[in-house]
Amino acid sequence: MTTLTSSHALFQVFADHDMDRVFLVPGESYLGLLDALVDFPQIDVVTCRHEGGAGYMALADGRLTGRPGVALVSRGPGASNAAIAVHTAQQDAVPMILIVGQIAARDLRREAFQEIDYQKMFGSIAKWVFECRTPDQLAEAAFKAVRMATSGVPGPVVLVVPEDIQQQPAPKPAFKNHPQVFGLPSPDTIEAITQQLARASRPLIIAGGMFDSPGGRQALQAFAHHWQLPVMVSFRRHDVFPNDDPLYVGDLNLGNPAPQMATLQQSDFILALGTRLGDITTQNYVFPRYAQAPQALLHCYPDSRVVGWDTVADYPLVCDPVGLVLALSKQPAPPPSASRQAWHQELRAHAQAWWKWPDRQALQGINFVEVVKSVMEQAPADTTICLDAGTFAAPVYRHFTFRSGQRLMAPLAGAMGYGTPAALSCALRAPERTTVCMVGDGGFMMTGNEMILAVERQLPIVFIVANNGSYGSIRLHQERGYPGRVSGTTLFNPDFHDLARSFGMDAVRLTHQDEISTVIGQALRARKPVLIDVKASLDAILP
Secondary structure: OOOOEHHHHHHHHHHHOOOOEEEEOOOHHHHHHHHHHOOOOOOEEEEOOOHHHHHHHHHHHHHHHOOOEEEEEOOOHHHHHHHHHHHHHHHHOOOEEEEEEEOOHHHOOOOOOOOOOHHHHHOOOOOEEEEOOOOOHHHHHHHHHHHHHHOOOOOEEEEEEEHHHOOOEOOOOOOOOOOOOOOOOOHHHHHHHHHHHHHOOOEEEEEOHHHOOOOHHHHHHHHHHHHOOOEEEOOOOHHHOOOOOOOEEEEOOOOOOHHHHHHHOOOOEEEEEOOOOOOOOOOOOEOOEOEEOOOEEEEEOOOOOOOOOOEEOOEEEOOOHHHHHHHHOOOOOOOOOHHHHHHHHHHHHHHHHHHOOOOOOOOOOEOHHHHHHHHHHHOOOOEEEEEOOOHHHHHHHHHOOOOOOOEEEOOOOOOOOOHHHHHHHHHHHOOOOEEEEEEEHHHHHHHHHHHHHHHHHOOOEEEEEEEOOEOHHHHHHHHHHOOOOOOOOEOOOOOHHHHHHHOOOEEEEEOOHHHHHHHHHHHHHHOOOEEEEEEEOOHHHOO
């Protein structure tokens, strides 16, 4: 290794925390950091084409590993382009570190070329923003950044590194964070919860993203079966509980049917486990009701700021939900009563009616629902589904049965452009798995250029583009609010098939319904990057 510098010290902290990949768009404001990366062959450097793509890749990597995903960008325009990933990391509760090269420390706050005050820019969406002023702060700041990004509610941290403090001599750091140790409720509280569970006639688990952890899914499933509790998942967390399990009764999403919600309001004990109980999961704060719910409420999350934030809980538990369900699974559980069994069947009937596949329609173009159905029928158990934002994804959330071992990677923040970068991160982490990226034509044109990485690294990803020539989700709302008055939502697209081929990728045009099964099956078996340009029907999604 060359002379140890402050940049080396920063990356040594990351390496010591098993952070083995960074995503970047190079910039002159952090040349010292780029130089230091040469001396860390254990850190995979992924060069991206846009800072939004780099940020999304880091975001997805952080969600997959539980360690902070790292993106490096240059000052000003680069940091501005990456802001969407910081916002998404905050909304999705994903650990991420954004490193921004900055103007020289001696010129700070003089409105120099491309200068931004990042505390003002990111202060409301990042967990911590720190601008280093001296070389010795780089390692210390990196050490704290790892801790901040992963503690409590995981989220984004922004480190700002001026260009003139990146290459000074620095000692090799010997910092090592330790995993948080969460306590469990007292024996008296465990006993009270046990008694409440035994008495409940209409209990319900609302399971959130904190079960997306080693052993988390298995612990949740064992707990639900031990107590025979119906399970709903929070917004876009379909994969934390097997959807083909008899105890699964659906998800809380953007628009649950009124009859289902009326039944859910009859519950007498809600166990909100590992979820922040945000506005979408709670159906705009009506289930459980804002301030105080009529049901008994247990809210378990490993952050005191979250528990009780909107609705007071009868059991406000600041602890690890995985540890809690493991403890409760050891308590004796009585056989389910007749009333509880009837409650479960009622919830199950609502869910089955909702997720039933619709009948095939005769349309101009392909109904993308049929594509999603074919993917579900043919995808192996080790499939990761990466979704962009848009109406095309609605059939996945509503109808797709996520089995044990299958993963859903979707932006809770509803951010367009997420799908392609997320798929790349998933395939980099687990190339042995099957990765399917579904993306609309609007979202694909935002970050689809990043697919060149799939060709460069020969990543086995199936990219499926729903090409209907429209910002479909906005067009849907437009037609509902302003029927027949189309403005700003029509797209003029390139030939995605030829575009993918010019990138060096196999591509297929899907134009007829009877070709869907064959094309999807061949792409899944190809084990190389493939793009499917689906001539999707716009009429299928309009009211």
